[in-house]
Amino acid sequence: MSLLDLTIRNVKRNFRLYSIYLFSMITGVIIQFTFSSLMYNKDIMDALQNRDNFQTGVAIASVVVFLFIIFFILYANSFFMRQRKKEFGMYLLYGLDEKQITRMVFYETLFISAISLVAGVLLGGLLSKFFGMLLMNLMQYDQAISLNFPIQSIASTAGVFFLLAIIISVQSYMMVNRVQLTELFHAKQKMEKPIRTSAVMAIIALLLLGMAFGLISSGKGSVFWQEYATSSMIAVAIGIIAGTYLFFRQFAGWLLQRISRRKTYHEGNTVLWTSSLRFQIRGNTLNLTFISLFSAAIMMLLCFVTINYKVQFEAVGRNLPNDMAFHSLDNATNGEIDDLIKSSDHGVRYHLKQEVLIASPLTDMNVAFDNPEYFTPDIQLVSEQTYNELIALRGHDQSVKLQGNEGVILSQGSDFPMPFAPGEQPGFTVKTDTETTFKLVEKKDYAYLGWASDPVASMLIKPAVFVISNEAYQSLQEHANKKSFEIYGLQDAKNAEELSKQVHAIVTQTPGAYYSSFADVYSKQIESSSLMLFASGFLALIAIFALASVIYFKQLREATDERLQYAILRKIGVENREMKSVIRKQLLFVFLPPLVLGVLHSWFIIKYYILDSVKDFPELTGMVWGIMGVYFLIYLLFYVSSTNIYYKIVNENH
Incomplete structure (x- = not known):
């Protein structure tokens, strides 16, 4: 049997596992193609007043998108490879070497990448039309966006994923090459030790978080920030980072320990969902800390650019309150400008x-x-x-x-x-x-x-x-x-760029003459703030998706490792309904804390350092809660999906 035949057989036999990986790859293609195609869309370029700035902004954002895609795909591949360690052990036992296994993985990756590229480009083309319309709507331009599949975007996306295939193969080779044969067979049998917890450290975690929230809520005008700004900033950073880490490392373990000492611990299914969580704290601490802090940063960024976008429409009017104003010149020149304005399309x-x-x-x-x-x-x-x-x-x-x-x-x-x-x-x-x-x-x-x-x-x-x-x-x-x-x-002053250029050329023939036009700034400010909002929203969606996937893939891996334990539970009479309840409670304990801490961190900073500075816009508070609501919804979808797949994995051989 050739390596190619073995590759096809592997895909057919492990279709469920491959489908998760395939979904990750298709998602990556959609993201890459959708974003890059905006830069080559002729309809969008025709509508913009500042094309160079737009292309530069999209190019910078594309680099960030690419880095997120690499992180997401490599993490998905890491999960995928860990699930197949026993399979690779069998191949090594039958005489295949690491290079042959790597070549097989490369064939699989190319095959999956080809399918992902076709499906992702087709779906990305549809989404690029939608996102193009959304971008024009943000900029308040009445421009139709046609369905478009730019050759440049297809080529760049294909190149990116061919490069990813090579990187994935290198990663796979390193994972196979550094593990001994005996470890491959027993890789899933390693059990983490429960971490030692302390009530004192659990209290310190809460005190650190409380200190950070207290300093933030004191406001910019308080003595802490007026007189001791640097010290307060350091204290807040320590409180949030160390407090979050200790919350997951100590407080969560202490809480589980307290639950296990309750008299009612053995009633219901509490003992079932808490026991495995106590062993997972050590491995989940860094992941959950990073997810909480990074998702808070993403929400703050998205809320900031949303507020900036909303405020810009009024800010331009405040900065340049006159549609057009200039230093009065001689009568002939003033008359020439007046005739030019009256003959334009702007009444x-x-x-x-x-x-x-x-x-x-x-x-x-x-x-x-x-x-x-x-x-x-x-x-x-x-x-x-x-x-x-x-x-x-x-x-x-x-x-x-x-x-x-x-x-x-x-x-x-x-x-x-x-x-x-x-x-x-x-x-x-x-x-x-x-x-x-x-x-x-x-x-x-x-x-x-x-x-x-x-x-x-x-x-x-x-x-x-x-x-x-x-x-x-x-x-x-x-x-x-x-x-x-x-x-x-x-009339229609925001679209008077051409008229402004003509009048400006006349006025500035007089050195030092004052000239001001609303249109000069409006298109630049609105296009830049719209692009910033669009790119930030796009990146935030990807980042939240990637961060939630970290929890998602880790839970799927743990579900595979715990198959034997759930098989034992089934044999001693635990019903399916009870098992579903255990899984829901166990995963809720993993998904909920980073969600709550991420929202709290971002809300305190946004409320006291952004919203309080723009009190003239009361509707912004609702927009901030809307953004956090979307964040919550994405995590809810991942939680529901994780519980369903977790249950299917532990019942796979039933």
Whole structure:
């Protein structure tokens, strides 16, 4: 019998085992092809405004996807090979050497890879259309996505899996070559020893986790983070990592030990599901610790990019509140720009010409502005009436009412916007032809003109603006330098990139002229945040799938090892229903703790360090719980699948 005949016979005889491995390989192909095909989809490329950035982002994400696929496939192969150690022992006994077994495994891998490639590309093509539509929806582009099977994606996917076949063969050779023949026959008979547990260490595990959660929930404004930020960060890291490790290493074992000492321990099936778990703690500790911490990191990343995506739509409007605004030039140039705008596809909703006074600050800019390096060095004074006129057209509830020398700072992007209480209002002195001190009554996180922009470089610098009372403005008007700005409200402003390029080219012929356009930033910000959300969601799904698979494959391996014990239980009269109950409880103890700890770690950090910073978006809390709900659902599916297959394995010879 040739190696090829032996390979085909192995596949037929162990189809159930091969089907699990085949499913892993097909999943890997689908992931790789689906993601890579987005980069070569013509419909997507036609819709994008920033193609180079998109392709760079997808290329970087593809590398991460590839690393996850390698991890997932190699772990699946490790499980697959361990299940076949006794089979390989027989081959060695019959005279085959390690190289022949490796060649046989290589043939099997190529055969499975070929099937996986065909099935995965077909399914991946359908999914790539779906994910392409999802990406366009995230970017709010009305672009139809056709069903597409790019040759480049098929070739790259085939190349990746041929490379994986070689890596798998090397891994298989190393696993076969480093184990002695006698160990191959008794590989499944090794039993781990129950770990020694301590009530003191179990309590320390809970105290470490409690300390970490307490420091996190104290919030950014607490003394721990204001005065001892580095020490607090180290304490939180130690609390979460060491606390999670000890939770699985000591607390779980201590809890099982306490259960075993209860008077009712021998009632029902408690003794059956707890006894094997006590022997598995040592081998599961690192896996469960890693899964808890890594899944928490994945959820935090996904929640962060989701919040960032949601906030971006309003953030662009806050950063560039005017659809188009520029320094008023000579009448001929202003008329040329006005004609250009009116002849475009973007109707004019309003057009204002507004005047400001230019002043030099004599007081430190830090008194009025957070991060003053992002603002112009001079101050632009706008009257209460002029400011309120524009705010009314925007429909924003940000109007002001001032008198005398009162002023309001427009510190857009401020970390701490606030009204100043009477008696605590700081003074700020500016100079026109004379020095004037304004009493600052409020610092607003709001913009009158917004960032100066560029169609290529995006945001450049923010004008520093004070709103002052009408009477103060009038008293300074005759003796100060003035500037005027043309401010336009446009229809469909987010798609006005081409118009913005044309107007920008005219305005910038005057050196130093201010220009700002909503469209310059919108497409870049939304496309980048949409791609980040899409890629992070894709990677998070893969990561959670891979991490859950770690538990899944480990439990299947333990099910194979425990076949004999369950056969004995069946012989002494334990019914199938009781065995199913034992399996469900045993696996629940393995699946549930990493789920709970992962959610707790991520929720505390997200709640107190992200959600509390975006309180203007109350709907984000529901979105975060939705993400965690999906995480829970994926683990639930793996748990149900594991219990079913576990039961089938232990009943295989029944």
